[in-house]
Each structure stands twice: as structure tokens, then as C-alpha cells.
Amino acid sequence: SAVISQKPSRDICQRGTSLTIQCQVDSQVTMMFWYRQQPGQSLTLIATANQGSEATYESGFVIDKFPISRPNLTFSTLTVSNMSPEDSSIYLCSAPRTSGRHGPPHSLADTQYFGPGTRLTVL
Amino acid sequence: AQSVTQLDSQVPVFEEAPVELRCNYSSSVSVYLFWYVQYPNQGLQLLLKYLSGSTLVESINGFEAEFNKSQTSFHLRKPSVHISDTAEYFCAVTPAGFQKLVFGTGTRLLVSP
Numbered sequence: 001s002a003v004i005s006q007k008p009s010r011d012i013c014q015r016g017t018s019l020t021i022q023c024q025v026d027s028q029v030t031m032m033f034w035y036r037q038q039p040g041q042s043l044t045l046i047a048t049a050n051q052g053s054e055a056t057y058e059s060g061f062v063i064d065k066f067p068i069s070r071p072n073l074t075f076s077t078l079t080v081s082n083m084s085p086e087d088s089s090i091y092l093c094s095a096p097r098t099s100g101r102h103g104p105p106h107s108l109a110d111t112q113y114f115g116p117g118t119r120l121t122v123l
Numbered sequence: 124a125q126s127v128t129q130l131d132s133q134v135p136v137f138e139e140a141p142v143e144l145r146c147n148y149s150s151s152v153s154v155y156l157f158w159y160v161q162y163p164n165q166g167l168q169l170l171l172k173y174l175s176g177s178t179l180v181e182s183i184n185g186f187e188a189e190f191n192k193s194q195t196s197f198h199l200r201k202p203s204v205h206i207s208d209t210a211e212y213f214c215a216v217t218p219a220g221f222q223k224l225v226f227g228t229g230t231r232l233l234v235s236p
Binding site for chain 1: 157159165166167168169172213217222223224225226227228229
């Protein structure tokens with residue numbers, strides 16, 4: 001299974017500010033994904049982070065609100081901009097199956113592993 | 124597009140009783156199916172998955188799920204639950220060969236003594 005870490009694990013932020021969440025994977029992956037889990041709800045995909053190109057956003061999510069960076073094959077950031085209380089959620093990153101071996105980074109994988117999540121509270 | 128339905132939002136059971144958590148999916152193409160578990164205040168963990176081959180898949184902690192293509196279902200079962208199985212269980216689907224997951228709304232399994 002993949003080892004995926006996220007920072008910060010939780011934060012409490014003021015309305016109108018921005019927070020950048022970091023996600024680190026223990027081996028190279030072509031695509032990384034960012035999900036949101038609102039209180040008491042399921043996970044919703046925000047965007048797919050591709051290395052070397054712009055992120056692909058799902059319906060209802062825009063780059064101005066959730067800018068994403070993907071500087072290399074093991075790291076990505078998600079920024080929640082101009083936050084409001086409605087942004088209070090758990091934000092999770094995920095990456096396709098990786099066992100830590102040095103495999104081809106562009107091969108299709110079949111299982112998503114998730115980071116521990118970032119619990120965001122906006123006051 | 125794919126969709127997942129988990130009809131039961133909450134399933135209360137007594138310890139050592141059997142349990143079934145239902146999952147139905149909708150897709151016009153071949154799919155991969157997953158069950159993820161989220162323990163209280165923890166992240167999402169993969170429980171088991173169906174990609175191809177045998178329609179019955181098992182996890183290391185006694186859960187199993189059976190892929191039924193005709194009924195478009197992937198129900199999760201365990202013959203005898205423990206208190207430690209108390210968690211939220213999510214069913215998810217992705218088109219075969221792709222990686223974007225569509226999640227169901229989750230089922231909270233509550234195991235009591």
C-alpha cells in the first residue's frame with residue numbers, strides 16, 4: 001500500500017483567509033486526486049492533479065477557489081482560498097496504488113490510497 | 124457516468140452477529156469496485172476491491188464482498204462482527220482502467236455489546 005502524508009492534519013481558520021494543504025506520496029505517481037468530505041457526508045472529488053499540466057476540476061469546483069500545484073511526481077498542494085464556514089470539511093488527497101517499489105510512473109494503477117486528511121474549520 | 128447507492132445510512136448490530144452492508148452501482152461500462160472503511164477520527168482505508176476474476180473478494184479482517192453483475196451489486200458481509208468494526212463504510216466505483224472514484228453516501232456500522 002502507499003504511504004501518503006498530509007500537512008496540516010487540522011487547522012482552524014478565519015473567514016476570508018486561505019490555507020494551503022500539502023500532500024506527499026512515497027513514490028512517483030502520474031495523477032493525484034483531491035477530495036472533500038463535508039461533515040456527515042461522503043467524499044466528493046474536487047480535482048485531478050497532473051504533473052506538468054493544469055489540474056482538471058470537477059463540476060462545481062473552480063481553480064480560483066481551489067488552486068492546485070503539482071511540481072513533481074510525489075507532491076501536490078491544494079489551496080482553499082477566501083474561506084467561508086461552508087468550506088469547513090476534511091480534505092483528502094489520494095494516489096493510485098504504489099508499493100514503494102520503483103515502477104513506471106505512467107502505468108495505470110487500479111486502487112486509490114488516501115492520505116489521513118486535513119480537518120479544516122472555518123470560523 | 125457512474126453512480127453508487129448505499130441504501131442504509133446506519134446499521135446497528137450486536138457483537139458476534141452477522142451483517143450485510145448493501146451497495147448498488149450504475150454504469151454503462153466495466154467497473155472496478157471498492158469498499159473503504161473510515162474509523163472514528165481516522166482517514167480512509169481500503170478494505171477490499173474487485174477488479175476482475177473471482178467475484179468473491181475477501182479482506183484480512185473477515186469481511187467479504189461479492190460482485191453481482193446482473194444485479195449491479197457489491198454487498199459487504201461479515202459473519203460475526205466485533206466492537207472494533209464500528210466505523211463508516213464507503214462503497215466506491217470507477218470505470219475499469221480509470222482512477223477517479225465515485226463514492227456512495229456511506230453506511231455507519233454501529234456494533235454494540
